[in-house]
Amino acid sequence: MARGHELVIIGGGVGGLVTASVAGQLGLDVVLVERAPRLGGDCLHYGCVPSKTLLRSAGVAHQARQGQRYGLRTALEPVDLGRVMDHVAEVVQRIQNHDDPQRFRDYGVDVRFGEARFLDPRHIEVAGERIRGRRFVIATGSEPALPDVAGLATTGYLTNESVFAERRLPRRLLVLGGGPVGVEMAQAFRRLGSEVTLLEQGEHLLPRDDAELSGELADVLAREGVRIHTDTLAVEAGRTDTGTRVVQARIGNETVAFEADEILVATGRRANVAALDLPAAGVALDAEGLIRVDARLRTSARHIFACGDCTGPFPFTHVAEYQAGIIVANVAFRLPRRVDYRAVPWVTYTDPELAHVGLTAVEARQRRLDVEVARFRFRDVDRALTDGREDGLVKLIVHRGRLVGGSILGPQAGELIHELALAVSARVPLRRLAAAVHAYPSLSQVIKRAAGSLYAPRLFSARSRRLVGLLNRVLP
Ligand SMILES: Cc1cc2nc3c(=O)[nH]c(=O)nc-3n(C[C@H](O)[C@H](O)[C@H](O)COP(=O)(O)OP(=O)(O)OC[C@H]3O[C@@H](n4cnc5c(N)ncnc54)[C@H](O)[C@@H]3O)c2cc1C
Ligand SMILES: NC(=O)c1ccc[n+]([C@@H]2O[C@H](COP(=O)([O-])OP(=O)(O)OC[C@H]3O[C@@H](n4cnc5c(N)ncnc54)[C@H](O)[C@@H]3O)[C@@H](O)[C@H]2O)c1
Numbered sequence: 001m002a003r004g005h006e007l008v009i010i011g012g013g014v015g016g017l018v019t020a021s022v023a024g025q026l027g028l029d030v031v032l033v034e035r036a037p038r039l040g041g042d043c044l045h046y047g048c049v050p051s052k053t054l055l056r057s058a059g060v061a062h063q064a065r066q067g068q069r070y071g072l073r074t075a076l077e078p079v080d081l082g083r084v085m086d087h088v089a090e091v092v093q094r095i096q097n098h099d100d101p102q103r104f105r106d107y108g109v110d111v112r113f114g115e116a117r118f119l120d121p122r123h124i125e126v127a128g129e130r131i132r133g134r135r136f137v138i139a140t141g142s143e144p145a146l147p148d149v150a151g152l153a154t155t156g157y158l159t160n161e162s163v164f165a166e167r168r169l170p171r172r173l174l175v176l177g178g179g180p181v182g183v184e185m186a187q188a189f190r191r192l193g194s195e196v197t198l199l200e201q202g203e204h205l206l207p208r209d210d211a212e213l214s215g216e217l218a219d220v221l222a223r224e225g226v227r228i229h230t231d232t233l234a235v236e237a238g239r240t241d242t243g244t245r246v247v248q249a250r251i252g253n254e255t256v257a258f259e260a261d262e263i264l265v266a267t268g269r270r271a272n273v274a275a276l277d278l279p280a281a282g283v284a285l286d287a288e289g290l291i292r293v294d295a296r297l298r299t300s301a302r303h304i305f306a307c308g309d310c311t312g313p314f315p316f317t318h319v320a321e322y323q324a325g326i327i328v329a330n331v332a333f334r335l336p337r338r339v340d341y342r343a344v345p346w347v348t349y350t351d352p353e354l355a356h357v358g359l360t361a362v363e364a365r366q367r368r369l370d371v372e373v374a375r376f377r378f379r380d381v382d383r384a385l386t387d388g389r390e391d392g393l394v395k396l397i398v399h400r401g402r403l404v405g406g407s408i409l410g411p412q413a414g415e416l417i418h419e420l421a422l423a424v425s426a427r428v429p430l431r432r433l434a435a436a437v438h439a440y441p442s443l444s445q446v447i448k449r450a451a452g453s454l455y456a457p458r459l460f461s462a463r464s465r466r467l468v469g470l471l472n473r474v475l476p
Contacts, residue, residue, distance in 0.1 A: 402427050
């Protein structure tokens with residue numbers, strides 16, 4: 001193989017797997033290298049799948065305690081976390097079957113297990129073997145970034161890589177970080193029965209999201225009993241004589257101690273690149289340690305592409321999948337396709353869910369766009385009342401009659417957001433959203449009504465009333 005394999009992919013998570021399956025089915029000579037003993041990556045084993053399954057169990061527990069609200073008598077015995085985690089593991093296993101290496105081999109992909117390291121820009125080494133490639137894709141994902149909290153290593157802590165293996169529900173759980181991982185796990189453990197305290201150094205939970213909506217979500221979590229401390233920076237960890245874990249945190253000029261039985265660290269991610277020897281390949285990192293890529297996802301070595309969490313800037317499974325499609329277009333079809341992140345949705349799967357696409361009002365104004373904001377609350381939609389799910393609202397960010405962004409806090413926001421994502425990406429005029437027939441009584445009426453709310457003042461203005469009066473006087 002003097003010229004080398006047409007495509008060598010490093011990392012068998014979603015970015016690598018999607019690239020491999022499409023490129024393999026298109027007939028390219030593809031090698032896929034994964035260092036773990038199984039395919040699937042973080043999303044399947046330590047991320048989306050276990051976290052959403054745990055949230056579902058926690059949601060069922062919550063519902064069971066809420067029977068009275070629906071005219072029912074229900075009761076819930078204390079939760080056995082071991083059984084819940086067995087269920088989580090079963091779901092992961094079922095989905096793992098989709099990522100069976102044989103499936104990829106059937107697509108013509110040569111799947112290898114072992115850690116990859118670049119020897120030079122054209123070769124990697126895996127399990128003692130040199131592999132030559134004409135093009136490469138780096139899709140090695142990310143790992144938990146530990147915060148600068150002295151003593152954490154000695155107190156011990158959980159991360160997303162260990163929490164789903166827990167068997168005993170901690171009586172008191174301290175969550176460090178109020179990003180998506182921290183917020184989802186805080187609600188899950190609270191609903192399962194732990195006392196949960198969450199520390200976030202920033203002013204708001206979920207700083208990427210609309211601050212008003214993330215503030216309302218914080219209120220819902222607080223009502224359920226999650227103790228949330230924003231503007232609170234964890235700085236030091238230790239143990240008391242009795243073994244209790246203690247985290248010291250800075251709140252303004254004060255230092256406050258938080259006690260817990262377990263600590264969950266959810267303070268962000270860093271790219272998985274240490275093992276790759278990227279300098280040997282001529283692949284550069286940015287200031288945050290992410291692989292630097294251009295709009296075609298080429299690294300500083302033009303024949304080496306990268307996608308997924310190791311590149312940022314949207315560390316989500318669906319973005320890794322989208323980027324994989326861009327790489328295939330560039331590599332297999334030789335099309336100069338570029339990424340366009342204007343309509344990337346994301347969802348935090350709390351209850352209610354918080355979903356977003358496009359620009360927030362703040363971002364739009366930073367870009368000097370003259371925007372209007374339309375809003376509508378779920379409690380004013382009949383379906384939210386029939387379901388007893390009244391928290392939350394929709395916000396639409398409108399520029400020159402078209403949607404440039406939208407946020408939804410509410411039941412099934414993670415499904416509803418896709419109507420907005422399509423409207424943002426297809427530049428659909430807002431009046432079309434307002435005019436489209438939405439089934440009754442669906443939650444999606446909240447979108448139609450939010451869009452309509454911008455037109456209502458014009459429709460019911462004195463001018464319209466005069467026009468209607470005139471028409472009805474002069475016409476038969
Ligand atoms: C708790 C949690 C919940 C999440 N929930 C969601 C969610 O609901 N929705 C969502 O969109 N996203 C979610 N995410 C993010 C999502 O998991 C990631 O965006 C996604 O997994 C990124 O895919 P990837 O292919 O870039 O990397 P990964 O899935 O991490 O795959 C990278 C693979 O590369 C392998 N690898 C690394 N280095 C080497 C090497 N040198 N040689 C060979 N192999 C190597 C790794 O073993 C791994 O299998 C969540 C993340 C976490 C932590
Ligand atoms: N539903 C989803 O799509 C979903 C769910 C989970 C994770 N993810 C992905 O995984 C990524 C990582 O999530 P994450 O929540 O770990 O990271 P994150 O970077 O989104 O949030 C980490 C938070 O921790 C805070 N923090 C950092 N150090 C701190 C300290 N010492 N004390 C107090 N607070 C501190 C930061 O201010 C930040 O808000 C997300 O960006 C997201 O893309 C997605």
